[in-house]
Amino acid sequence: MRFFCAVILFFTCAIAYCDIDKNKVFVVANNKKAESISLAKKYAQMREIPENNIICADFPTKETITKDDYENLFLKPLLSELEKKGAVKFIEENPTPLSFDIDFLVLCKGIPLKIQAEKTEKKSYSPSIDSVLSSTFLQKKEKTSALKNPLYENANPNLFKSFGVLRIARIDGHSYEDVHTYLDNTIYAEMHGTRGRAYIDKSYYVLKKNTILDEAEQILTDLGYDISVNTSNGLFSFHERFDSPVFYFGWYADTPKQYAKDDFPLAKGAIAAHIYSYSADTLANLRRWCPKLLSKGACATIGNVDEPFLALSHNFDKFMKALSLGFSAGEASYYSTRVLHWQTIFIGDPLYKPFKYSFENQLADLEKSQDNLSQYVVIRKMNLLFKEGSIEKAIAFGEKHVDTLPLAPALLWKLSELYQKSNNQKSAIDYAVKAGVAASGNLDYDGLIFEISKFLSNNLDNTAYPIRFCEAIIERRFADEAFLRSILPIAKDYAQKANNHSLAKKYSEKLNEFARIDAEAKPAKQKEDEAKKSK
Numbered sequence: 420m421r422f423f424c425a426v427i428l429f430f431t432c433a434i435a436y437c438d439i440d441k442n443k444v445f446v447v448a449n450n451k452k453a454e455s456i457s458l459a460k461k462y463a464q465m466r467e468i469p470e471n472n473i474i475c476a477d478f479p480t481k482e483t484i485t486k487d488d489y490e491n492l493f494l495k496p497l498l499s500e501l502e503k504k505g506a507v508k509f510i511e512e513n514p515t516p517l518s519f520d521i522d523f524l525v526l527c528k529g530i531p532l533k534i535q536a537e538k539t540e541k542k543s544y545s546p547s548i549d550s551v552l553s554s555t556f557l558q559k560k561e562k563t564s565a566l567k568n569p570l571y572e573n574a575n576p577n578l579f580k581s582f583g584v585l586r587i588a589r590i591d592g593h594s595y596e597d598v599h600t601y602l603d604n605t606i607y608a609e610m611h612g613t614r615g616r617a618y619i620d621k622s623y624y625v626l627k628k629n630t631i632l633d634e635a636e637q638i639l640t641d642l643g644y645d646i647s648v649n650t651s652n653g654l655f656s657f658h659e660r661f662d663s664p665v666f667y668f669g670w671y672a673d674t675p676k677q678y679a680k681d682d683f684p685l686a687k688g689a690i691a692a693h694i695y696s697y698s699a700d701t702l703a704n705l706r707r708w709c710p711k712l713l714s715k716g717a718c719a720t721i722g723n724v725d726e727p728f729l730a731l732s733h734n735f736d737k738f739m740k741a742l743s744l745g746f747s748a749g750e751a752s753y754y755s756t757r758v759l760h761w762q763t764i765f766i767g768d769p770l771y772k773p774f775k776y777s778f779e780n781q782l783a784d785l786e787k788s789q790d791n792l793s794q795y796v797v798i799r800k801m802n803l804l805f806k807e808g809s810i811e812k813a814i815a816f817g818e819k820h821v822d823t824l825p826l827a828p829a830l831l832w833k834l835s836e837l838y839q840k841s842n843n844q845k846s847a848i849d850y851a852v853k854a855g856v857a858a859s860g861n862l863d864y865d866g867l868i869f870e871i872s873k874f875l876s877n878n879l880d881n882t883a884y885p886i887r888f889c890e891a892i893i894e895r896r897f898a899d900e901a902f903l904r905s906i907l908p909i910a911k912d913y914a915q916k917a918n919n920h921s922l923a924k925k926y927s928e929k930l931n932e933f934a935r936i937d938a939e940a941k942p943a944k945q946k947e948d949e950a951k952k953s954k
Contacts, residue, residue, distance in 0.1 A: 439747060439770055443522040444468050445506060447497065447530060450475045454595045455529030462525065462590055465602060466770055474500045482532040482701055489534050489548065494555070519556055519585055523749055523769045528591040528598055532702065532764075533724040545725040547699075547764040549587040554760040556583035565731060565758035572737060576750040584759065588749045588769035592713040593705055605718045605771040608688020611784070612776040614792040615665030615686030616829075617646040620654050620693070622670050629729065634736030635668050638743055643778075643799040643806070645833070657905040660866035662829060663795060667712075668735045669693040675711045683715050684863050686792060688773055690742065691717040694732060698722035699764050709766055719748040719767030721755070727762040747772050785820060794820075794827035801833060810841055828858035832871060844878065851875055855888045865892050869909065882917040889913060890922065904933055 446468060448459035459473050476496045479488055498516055501507040508518045526549065534551060536543040554566050569582040579586055592598045617639040621632050639646055644666065649655045654672050665686040671694055685691060691712040692698075699709035699722035709722040721733040734755045741751035749769020756763050781796045797820045804813035817834045821827060831854035838847035855871045858864035869892075872885035879885075889910045896902050907926045914922035 439522045439750075441466060441468050441522075441770075442472070443506070443520060444525060444770070445472045445474055445501065445504070445521055445523075446525045446527060447474045447476075448527045449478045449480060449529035451477055451480055452529035455527050458527045458529075458590065458595060458598060461599065462527070462602060462768075465606065466768075471504065474504075476500055478529075479531050480529065482703065483535050483545065484531045484533075484548075485535050486537060489531075489551070493531060493548070494552070498555075516556065519580070521585060523586050523588055524552070525769060526587065526589045526591070528595060528702075530589070530591075532591075533700070533762075536725070544727075544762055545700075546760060546762055547724045549589055549764050550759050550761045553585050553587050555585050557759065558583060564760065566760045568753065568756055568759045570753040571757050572754060576746060576754065579753070584753065586749060586753060586769070587765075588752070589764065589766050590768060591702055591766050593702055593710040594714070597710075597714045601713060601716055601718045602768060604687040604689075604716055605768045608718065608773060609771070609775045611687075611792075612778065612781040612796070613665045613686075613688045613690075613773040614781065614795045615663035615689070616795060617644040617666040618655065618661060618664050618669075619646065619648045619667075620669030620672075621648060621650045622652060622654070622672070631734050631736045632668060632670060635739045638736065638739045639666055642743060643803040645795065645798050645802060645829075655866075657902045658866060658869040658909055660870050662863045662867050663792060664691070665689050665795075666739075667691040667693075667717075668739075671695060673697075674706045675708055685712070685716040687716065687718075689715075689717045690719050690739075690748070690773060691715075692720045692722065692733070692735060692738075694729070694735070696723055696726045699766065700724050702766075709764075713766060717767070718771055718773075719752075719765070721752055721763070721765050723762045724764055725762040731758050731761055731763070732756075733763055733765075742773055745772070745774065785823075789824050791825060791827075793824055794830040797821075797824070797827075797830055798833045801837070805837065810837055813837055814841070826857050828854045828861075828864055828867060831857055832867060835871075835874070839874075848875065848878060852884055855884060859888060859891055862895075865896075868892060869906065872913065873909075876913055876916060882913055885913045886910075886917055886919060886922065893926075900933070903929060 446459045446463050448455040456475055463470060463473055479492050484493065498507055502509060506519060506521050507516050510517045531548055533545045533547050536545045557566055570576065570579055570584055590598055590602065619632050619636050636646060636648060647660050649659065654669065655661055663684065663686040665688060673695060693708040695708055698707055701707060702710045705711050705714060709720050712720050721738060723732060733752065737755035738751050741754040742748065746754060747769060748767050748771040749765065752765035782800060785793060785796060797817060801813040801817050804816060814834060814837050817830060821830055821834065824830065831850050835847045835850035835854060838850060851871050851874055855868055858868050868888045872888050876882050876885040893910060907930050911923055911926040914926060
């Protein structure tokens, strides 16, 4: 109810809202990097931005630059180029810029990322170049710390010029290939819709009083997305479901861990972010959240280049709310951050609108053509029907489409779940078995298979199916130690329930091997920890 009230309030307050003017979007590339220039040209062509709006200058090439270098080697030449194009005006004989006529300034890969912290007696932090640049026209005499963002929770993003906020976005990532891929995916998603599931790593181990992930979950639920929520102390594990994530929000791990795997999937058009103090302190290291998520196809992410403090980080709930209300990703980033001149950063296409292609159009497409993401459109409609109180209509809608779609294990499992809720155990088991068979052999569905196997193991006297499904995965990934450590205890339990002693013994031996490895490594690890403490 709160979400729909917010929708009404938005349309009441933002009647004057208009789309970003592409003629007032400027794209900045580093003249010292040919790939940076090529990226700028591709983006301008992709978004129909005038070629004359591309700015190429000799900027520093390092990710981190000093404050002096920012002002003299980056800001001055940038403003000079913008002035030539009539986008910035200066007071005569005064180096301070007076005004700007820019809807978005897009920094391409190759532009520095952050400003080196100045050494002081007090603790200091490195702000992002993007956030500092945003504050250029704010009416503040001293810009040495965080400045209030007047666009925070502002229902009308068009007020940015009157507030003096120069909106900045960055199309960047670990590699130029990553950037080109996710830019292509934004166009695909705007043509076909954001189709997939939502996942939230809540990790209540730390984040107990803050409700930003709870609110993000509620918005996604109200939109009908199928959602998995992890409330354990760690991240989603290898044996947990993670098929076709189109929305992912998480807290609080220093590295992506299992998300760093080569076969980690993101659905086209995905929005993905994880709260961590240094999630974007470098884009050159795939052990950081922002470059890793972008490398897996995320079309937009938000993060921090240095310690931001939780209260001054982007709020995922506000970000998700703005997107659902029709804001572009770039506009949503300003709607969801309290301060400028800070450590926060938005990476992705600022013009990207994940909900541009309506859900109604997606439903109509089911009658024309289907792909592996079509099943999630059906599931979303089923969730909305179920929420309205009609489980029968939800099941009927799913069964209408289940035979017409290509291999659809997620849809088959959703039907099983609804039959479980309606106490039709026979149909629930039948659809669960069909879902497991359909999912077998596809890495994307490994977590789904374990979810199905758990249900079948608890509801069938014959545990042949759970063992069959799990053994197929284990055989395929037997060399993956991290994966095996997570799922072998579960598989061993299934084998013991089925009195399959040979399999139970096989799994036990592997687990004992891991225990020996850990015991042998423990003294060396303790010695390493002690050495770190002594320093």
